[in-house]
Amino acid sequence: MDDERLLTAHEGGLPENLISIAEEFRAGFAAVDQIDRPAVSIFGSARAKEGSEPYESARYVGRRFAEAGWAVITGGGPGVMEAANRGAKEGGGLSVGFNIELPHEQGSNHYIDIGYTFKHFYARKVCFVKPAEGFVIFPGGFGTFDELFEALTLIQTGKAQNFPVVLVDTEYWGGLLAWIRGEVLADGWISPKDLDLLYVTDDLDEAVRDVVESYDARGAEAPAEPQKADAQ
Numbered sequence: 001m002d003d004e005r006l007l008t009a010h011e012g013g014l015p016e017n018l019i020s021i022a023e024e025f026r027a028g029f030a031a032v033d034q035i036d037r038p039a040v041s042i043f044g045s046a047r048a049k050e051g052s053e054p055y056e057s058a059r060y061v062g063r064r065f066a067e068a069g070w071a072v073i074t075g076g077g078p079g080v081m082e083a084a085n086r087g088a089k090e091g092g093g094l095s096v097g098f099n100i101e102l103p104h105e106q107g108s109n110h111y112i113d114i115g116y117t118f119k120h121f122y123a124r125k126v127c128f129v130k131p132a133e134g135f136v137i138f139p140g141g142f143g144t145f146d147e148l149f150e151a152l153t154l155i156q157t158g159k160a161q162n163f164p165v166v167l168v169d170t171e172y173w174g175g176l177l178a179w180i181r182g183e184v185l186a187d188g189w190i191s192p193k194d195l196d197l198l199y200v201t202d203d204l205d206e207a208v209r210d211v212v213e214s215y216d217a218r219g220a221e222a223p224a225e226p227q228k229a230d231a232q
Helices: 002-008 014-032 053-067 080-090 121-129 142-156 170-185 204-221
Strands: 039-043 071-074 094-100 114-118 132-137 165-168 198-201
Touching: 014 094, 014 114, 014 121, 039 053, 039 080, 039 142, 053 071, 053 080, 053 094, 053 204, 071 080, 080 094, 094 121, 114 121, 121 142, 132 142, 132 204, 142 165, 165 170, 165 204, 170 198, 198 204
Parallel strands: 039 071, 039 132, 071 094, 094 114, 132 165, 165 198
Antiparallel strands: none
């Protein structure tokens, strides 16, 4: 795998590695440029099966975003990613999948309009965030946690705009949020306002509405473009 070779290489190959990474960013940005509407990035476990609650919930949310005129971006693989892409297609919307080459998983799902398969995680992550107006995150494992905290860190540090980060399933995320409040916040490692970056719900329509309404509010608050004076 390219990432493995890059991380274990200690000498030589620098120009080749840089060219590979630069090409991946170029191709990823070209795919992002095809997204012609507001977009939401949806994450969750690749292991969720069709018919399970996470799968069907993500499918519903993907469809509702599509019906609202939004694009849906996922990691392009199976499970929750497939479900959200599938819902977007069923809702007549734009379905985007940014996959990653892995040794044990994962092929791209069959519900993608715009897709690209990355070799490097960091280039892929940028393309999740660059077009996103919000994140909706379903139960998942380490990869899901990685995307969650990546988004929070970028927003907290001002590297990305303050868009909604919505966690779906209060029972699943409740323990994590309790630990953050009881340990991380209590020890002063984050500020109280940092917790405001997270929103947790079991209401799927509310999850969609929170992202859409936040986007609409930011648009309403944006300063108007200055008017050019008419030529005399």
